[in-house]
Amino acid sequence: MEFNEKQLAIIHTAEKLFSVTGFDGTSVRDIANEAGINVAMVSYYFGSKEKLMEAVFEHRTNQMRIKVENMLQNDQYSHLDKIFMIIDEYVDKFVDRQDFHKLMMREQFNEKGTLITDLIHEVKLKNLASITKLIRAGQKSGNFAKNIDVVLMMATITGTISQIINSQRFYRETHSMTDLPAEEFNKHIRKKLSTYLKSLFKTFLTNEA
């Protein structure tokens, strides 16, 4: 599915507002006003509010998948370096697309299976498979410890990043950065999260339990 400019404008404002006020907390009139269009255009282009939400996810699906295919068989990097690259990819995705990821982390908590939760689930499974492959290779070559639960690892990576980015106010206040412009804060937190998560997993992965 490809969207025209008008549709993309609606998708982007919807993404923004959904991330701030939540799906149920945002009315189609809110979106229409913010996007400077008529209310009826949402139904006209997307059919319903629900389908607009699906369009947001459809549009950002690539943002969820970590790309590791080429990297996996590149012998230039150590297994640990490859894990580090994956960490950086997660950090970059979350920092670059904060609205969407806040949306996704919220949606992920929904218990009943919808088209969107299924989509998230599917991508998570694929990412899990990629990382597992890498971890197993590292274990086989003797670099990584045994008994590593990759699902827990993923939970730590995404959970930590989400916790910092999505409740940013707490980090900013405790680090005297309340009024730091978004761009500078992003630069700071990118480096900070990257360094922290790498050192956290380096010792964990390479030491014996």
Add this chain to the structure above:
Amino acid sequence: MEFNEKQLAIIHTAEKLFSVTGFDGTSVRDIANEAGINVAMVSYYFGSKEKLMEAVFEHRTNQMRIKVENMLQNDQYSHLDKIFMIIDEYVDKFVDRQDFHKLMMREQFNEKGTLITDLIHEVKLKNLASITKLIRAGQKSGNFAKNIDVVLMMATITGTISQIINSQRFYRETHSMTDLPAEEFNKHIRKKLSTYLKSLFKTFLTNEA
């Protein structure tokens, strides 16, 4: 503020429904039906839906605070053991009160400061102070590494637990536990998270960067 039985019944069903469908996704009529009362009782007892939400948090505030006062000056345990106890306390809280914590993790993402976000913020600050005190003591005695950002540590602990518990379906499916009764799953995940987080932080805290 103390609540009578009827009020507690409303609070508990509200907590449950808010955690499943979200605050905006839950109507006061949903709550009234589930609790077997008349819609007007919510306004009668709490004034408004918003104030009912605040009552839920007021009722569970103790659940958020980690208690470390006595423990901190107990020389029977090592600094690392004390950190381990804090980890277990977080794990237990999240597992025992899943509904409330899902609610809280969602609410924490709200950007505009409400009475509830302020409350969460306040408790997080207190917990941060307790843990920081402990970490600094461990560093002074030479047991812990330097340059530990306690805010990031907290983010990893709560973020990891939340990620596993609140999107439980993913963990269950990848571990062949789809139909495991809640009680047995809770027992399993309690042990699993505790062991994992301890080993994750043990190496991180005690090794040099």
Add this chain to the structure above:
DNA sequence: CCGAATTAATTAAACGTTTGTTTAGTTTTA
């Protein structure tokens, strides 16, 4: 200990808004 008086608890119905969506018509583009 009782029955009248008072307060608290509970109800069904109605209130005015807001909700997502549709309709029917108009303007713009192809």
Add this chain to the structure above:
DNA sequence: TAAAACTAAACAAACGTTTAATTAATTCGG
């Protein structure tokens, strides 16, 4: 001139809250 884009208005349903009336519980002087 036919199709696409866009609009204001209307739609019924759902929303949070209030009202007015009724039932249950509590208080209290005799």
